[in-house]
Amino acid sequence: MKKIIRISVLLCVFPALSILAERPNIVILLADDLGWADVGFHGSEIKTPNLDSLAQAGVQLKQFYVQPTCSPTRIALMTGRYPFRCGGHISVLRPWHQHGVPLDETLIAQVMKDAGYKTAITGKWHLGLARRAYWPTSRGFDLAHGCLGGAIDYFTHEGYDSLDWYDQDTIPLHEEGYSTDLIGTRASKIIIDHNFDQQPLFLYVPFNAPHSPYQAKEADIEKYSHIKDENRRIYCAMVDSMDQQIGNIIQSLKSKEVLENTLIFFASDNGGAGNSINLPYRGNKGTPYEGGVRVPSFIHWPKGLEGGRDFDRPLHIVDLFPTFTELAQGDIAKCKPLDGINFWPALAEGKAMPKRDIIHNAKDARGRGSIRSGDWKLILSKPERAPDGMPVADGKLMAELFNIKDDPYEQNNVVHQHPEMLETLWGRLKKRAPEIVSAAPYIARAPEGWEAPADWSNAPE
Incomplete structure (x- = not known):
């Protein structure tokens, strides 16, 4: 009895301990190819009231970074490590590729599961398709629903003329409906069916919206009939539909009376594509x-985080792994060295952020890629065309240097004014070269004679 009293007193004096004593449920919502200006809380005409409400009540992350394309960002999220460490930095995984996230990488779902969380995914995986060993239920997820690849048809759920829609990875699912709705419905069902008194929930909801193909329900398209461009009109409807399903997920959390102690994170996997708006x-x-x-990104956790504010320090999606596993009291000792940092003390308590570089990409030993260090950002492209030394060829500058604080829209390349900063940042990129794992051969088009199976359920272990 005395021990209980002592603990109660401690929790009253140090309220942060009560948060750790009751670990949060964690819900990660990931959009696909969503533009910066395509959410209401960034001024969009697209109707996103549910995202807006969460963002305004939570903490908006004003400088949240990801990788330039889909699969690399998902590798960074799942491993807490830059994708160049496992050869996943070049581009997306295609269904004819025989590789996936290496099996010696520990994924966040495995740490969460070991920490006692129920782990579930509904939506787009895109981290390896050719072998079952790469699939979600082999990588720490108790429950899995959705597509293994990318760019599926929203209504037929086919990709590359193959059914790509599954329950528990291996069971081909001939499920009628619009994929965004089905993902949201399954997420809500996972929440409703879960016993939160027994264990916390880690739920990953990677929507395939608003990635192409551009398809939406007529009722949603009609809301944007004033938009002349047909593809933009459909795109807006796709984002609207995703927001509706996020609203249903929130209602499910409310109905289970767990919203207050659920950490909800939202972001896009990369900047928007064709019909999006990334301005300014x-x-x-x-x-x-x-x-x-x-x-666009935010964190919402009523019980554990003061909301209604912005956080303007640079973060990267690799940071979610160490931050969320720490909140979950997970053990990362078995993980390979993480690139991410635990940003929670800075976000929740206003403490200083550790100094570090953010690598937008690192491609080769010559220093091709992009790095953000403090306010400075360097982009190096096509250095193979440049002579030794400064990457300049035919009078055309191959290096771009920006001060993001002064020039967030990257209009003024100041590389000539700051050659010392070019040398410093370029040197840091080149120092990463020994860490870059050679990428598996990237074959953009299917090899001659390749045919997709009717579905992927017979894939080898």
Whole structure:
């Protein structure tokens, strides 16, 4: 009895201990190819009231970075490590590729599961398809629903003429409905069915919206009939539909009376593509400019985080692994060295952020890639065309240097004014070269004679 009293007194004096004593449920919501300016809380005409409400009540992350494309960002999220460490830094995984996230990498779901969490995913995986060993239920998820690859048809759930829609990875699911709705419905069901008194929940909801193909329900498209461009009109409807399902997920958390102690994180996997709007930032998906790697993001946790504010220090998606596993009291001792940092003391308590570089990409030993260090950002492209020394060829500068604090829209390349900063940052990129694992051969187009199976359920172990 005395021990209970002592603990109660401690919790009254140090309220932060009560948060750790009751670990949060964690829900990660990931959009696919969502533009910076395509959410209401960034001024969009697209109706996103549920995202807006969460963002305004939570903490908006104003400088949250990801990788320029899909699979690399998901590798960074799942491993807490930059994708160049496992050869996943070049581009997305295609269904004819025989590789996936290496099996000696520990994924966040495995740490959460070992910490006592129920782990579940519904949505787009895109981290390896050819072998079952790469699939979610082999990588720490108790429950899995959705597609293993990318760019599926929203209504038929086929990709590359193959059914790509599963329950528990291996069971082909001929499920009628719009994929965004089905993902949201399954997420809500996972929440409703879960016994929160027995264990906390780690739920990963990677929507495939608003990635192409551009498809939406007629009722949602009609809301944007005033938009002349048909593809933009459909895109807006796709984002709207995703927001509706996020609203249903929130209602499910409320109905189970666990919203207060649920940490909800939201971001896009990269900047927006064709029909999106990334303004005022430069660039889009696939580029290292801010429009390709800075994405709309927030954290909402009523019980554990003071909301209604912005957080303007640079973060990267690799930071989620150490931060969330620490909150979950997970053990990362078996993980390979993490690139991410635990940003919670800075976010929740206003403490100083550790100094570090953010690597938007690192491609080769010559220093090709992009790095953010403090306020400075360096982009190096096509150095193979440049002579030794400064990456300059035919009078055209291959290096771009920006001060993001003064020039967040990357309009003024100041590399000539600051050659010392070019040398410093370029040197830091080149120092990463020994850490870069050679990428598996990237084959953008299917090899001659390759045919997708009717579904992937017979994939080898």
